[in-house]
Amino acid sequence: MISPDDIKKIATLARLYVEEKELEKLSSDLESILGYVSELESLEIKHQNKSSENSENLINIMREDSEPHESGKYTESILKQAPRRKENYVVVKKIL
Amino acid sequence: MDIKKLTITEAASLLSKGEVSSQDLVKACISEIEKKNKDINAYLEVFDDALAQAKMADETRKKGNNSASTLLGIPLAIKDNILIEGRKASAASKILENYVATYDATVIKKLKNSGALFIGRTNMDEFAMGGSTENSAYGITKNPYDETRVPGGSSGGSAAAVAMGGALGALGTDTGGSVRQPASFCGLVGLKPTYGAISRHGIMAMGSSLDQVGPMTKSVSDCEIIYDFIKGRDPLDSTSIEADTGSTKVSDLFDTSNKKHTIGIPWHFMEKGLDESVVNNFKEIIKKLESEGVVFKEITLPSIKYSLPTYYILMPAEVSSNLNRYDGVRYGFHKDGLSGIDDYLETRGEGFGAEVRRRIILGTYVLSAGYYDAYYNKAIAVREEIKSDFKQAFSEVDAIMTPTSPTPAFKIGEKSNDPLTMYLSDIFTTPANVAGIPALSVPSGFTEVNGSKLPLGIQVMGKNHSEKILFEIGKKIFP
Numbered sequence: 001m002i003s004p005d006d007i008k009k010i011a012t013l014a015r016l017y018v019e020e021k022e023l024e025k026l027s028s029d030l031e032s033i034l035g036y037v038s039e040l041e042s043l044e045i046k047h048q049n050k051s052s053e054n055s056e057n058l059i060n061i062m063r064e065d066s067e068p069h070e071s072g073k074y075t076e077s078i079l080k081q082a083p084r085r086k087e088n089y090v091v092v093k094k095i096l
Numbered sequence: 097m098d099i100k101k102l103t104i105t106e107a108a109s110l111l112s113k114g115e116v117s118s119q120d121l122v123k124a125c126i127s128e129i130e131k132k133n134k135d136i137n138a139y140l141e142v143f144d145d146a147l148a149q150a151k152m153a154d155e156t157r158k159k160g161n162n163s164a165s166t167l168l169g170i171p172l173a174i175k176d177n178i179l180i181e182g183r184k185a186s187a188a189s190k191i192l193e194n195y196v197a198t199y200d201a202t203v204i205k206k207l208k209n210s211g212a213l214f215i216g217r218t219n220m221d222e223f224a225m226g227g228s229t230e231n232s233a234y235g236i237t238k239n240p241y242d243e244t245r246v247p248g249g250s251s252g253g254s255a256a257a258v259a260m261g262g263a264l265g266a267l268g269t270d271t272g273g274s275v276r277q278p279a280s281f282c283g284l285v286g287l288k289p290t291y292g293a294i295s296r297h298g299i300m301a302m303g304s305s306l307d308q309v310g311p312m313t314k315s316v317s318d319c320e321i322i323y324d325f326i327k328g329r330d331p332l333d334s335t336s337i338e339a340d341t342g343s344t345k346v347s348d349l350f351d352t353s354n355k356k357h358t359i360g361i362p363w364h365f366m367e368k369g370l371d372e373s374v375v376n377n378f379k380e381i382i383k384k385l386e387s388e389g390v391v392f393k394e395i396t397l398p399s400i401k402y403s404l405p406t407y408y409i410l411m412p413a414e415v416s417s418n419l420n421r422y423d424g425v426r427y428g429f430h431k432d433g434l435s436g437i438d439d440y441l442e443t444r445g446e447g448f449g450a451e452v453r454r455r456i457i458l459g460t461y462v463l464s465a466g467y468y469d470a471y472y473n474k475a476i477a478v479r480e481e482i483k484s485d486f487k488q489a490f491s492e493v494d495a496i497m498t499p500t501s502p503t504p505a506f507k508i509g510e511k512s513n514d515p516l517t518m519y520l521s522d523i524f525t526t527p528a529n530v531a532g533i534p535a536l537s538v539p540s541g542f543t544e545v546n547g548s549k550l551p552l553g554i555q556v557m558g559k560n561h562s563e564k565i566l567f568e569i570g571k572k573i574f575p
Contacts, residue, residue: 007457014416014452014460015437017445024476028456030461033514037405037471045477046484061334077198083430090425093436 100261118169168211191447201298220252248278273525280553292533295330360493416459
């Protein structure tokens with residue numbers, strides 16, 4: 001059972017403000033979705049140790065950390081998107 | 097020239113013969129958009145330089161010798177979660193309302209190189225979360241075949257744009273069926289390629305182990321043309337692969353010219369919840385293909401019924417981490433709170449719509465310490481079972497066929513209040529994303545419901561890198 005209080009706690013962890021009146025609906029939505037996905041519990045896993053058999057393409061892709069672009073080339077276009085900026089900084093509230 | 101029916105292949109031939117110009121094509125599309133977009137709401141924005149782009153394409157053609165690419169001067173519609181440098185890209189979310197892309201997605205760069213032009217950006221479910229395009233912050237999109245019905249989703253704007261004659265083709269994205277299902281609802285062809293076959297650099301991430309870009313077109317050949325232009329390994333997307341190395345091998349293995357295809361049908365997966373019109377249409381197509389020499393075989397995929405629940409654990413888990421980047425600091429919408437942390441809560445609480453919030457919360461829940469093993473880890477293990485089932489099946493058959501959607505396009509509002517009912521309409525499309533295999537949806541006919549002719553679609557799935565085979569079979573279903 002997922003209570004509206006649980007929803008509130010999870011939402012805060014996800015940095016998401018949820019209005020009080022929405023909590024009830026969200027807890028019943030989650031309840032029904034989780035009820036459905038719990039079907040998985042009944043499936044017995046046969047290939048637990050054989051996952052590499054299906055994952056032959058899973059390899060790490062690396063790239064040389066080299067050839068940087070010219071410094072400052074994208075600064076203006078990127079900073080232009082910031083809701084608040086001061087010169088070449090984005091502005092946030094004091095945290096200390 | 098009927099712009100609603102004109103394919104890219106036909107347009108390219110008219111352009112090369114000099115019978116139409118790219119400007120004619122764009123004018124014809126814009127005239128349809130002016131007539132219909134007010135009601136359909138397929139486009140969030142029609143680019144004011146569309147005609148100027150066409151003029152440039154026409155000039156390029158005049159200057160060049162006859163080696164112009166098939167896509168030169170072809171107007172395409174682009175889903176709003178794909179970045180085009182200098183243009184708005186909002187993923188139909190309030191949180192990115194005025195965001196302007198600072199670079200081109202690789203697929204856009206490749207299309208620009210091909211000479212294609214972009215007529216506008218299309219509506220979608222916010223951050224591609226939904227199956228009906230009812231979850232957009234900028235209003236719902238309606239189905240051009242029946243405006244009381246949804247166009248499907250999440251790439252519903254792209255589907256409606258092409259179906260109403262507002263573009264010759266479009267790009268969508270597909271995490272659990274978001275290219276194939278709207279293609280099916282709007283009478284189009286839609287491809288979800290092999291995982292990694294098309295670069296995702298510059299595509300807004302939703303579920304990174306599932307997301308792919310795909311073309312939406314009026315014919316299978318058109319779909320193949322766009323796919324061939326945008327596929328391939330991209331150093332900027334480390335999950336991308338060289339689609340060609342795979343497909344060259346596959347085309348050797350399956351010499352399609354003189355081999356009879358064997359198609360598997362998992363009848364056990366189609367027992368419940370299907371509209372009668374869908375079942376009848378599916379059987380008719382089987383009969384038609386049988387008469388053309390295709391061999392059908394009943395197959396069993398014991399774990400396939402677990403694809404949808406697996407998907408609805410993995411996808412929200414990935415959503416909850418991918419959408420952390422929308423913090424109101426670096427770009428997009430910002431709402432002030434009492435403190436720094438309050439800024440995040442307020443910005444995200446107001447910037448995200450209801451479905452996005454629901455999935456972030458669901459994803460955070462299944463990843464939380466007490467439930468991680470029961471949900472997320474279990475889903476990861478089930479995913480391997482599903483892949484293994486498909487692998488086994490593809491040792492016996494060349495492709496697997498199902499309907500694309502259990503029903504034709506449903507009514508606006510019919511499922512929007514009950515998320516689980518909405519999720520269940522992804523039943524046939526999610527397995528391909530969970531397994532990473534390619535799947536093509538092709539139009540298979542129409543059904544008449546209360547006086548409206550509604551399109552139906554059939555899905556053909558294949559093993560990794562078997563897009564060529566899917567196109568071959570697709571052309572038989574929808575010549």
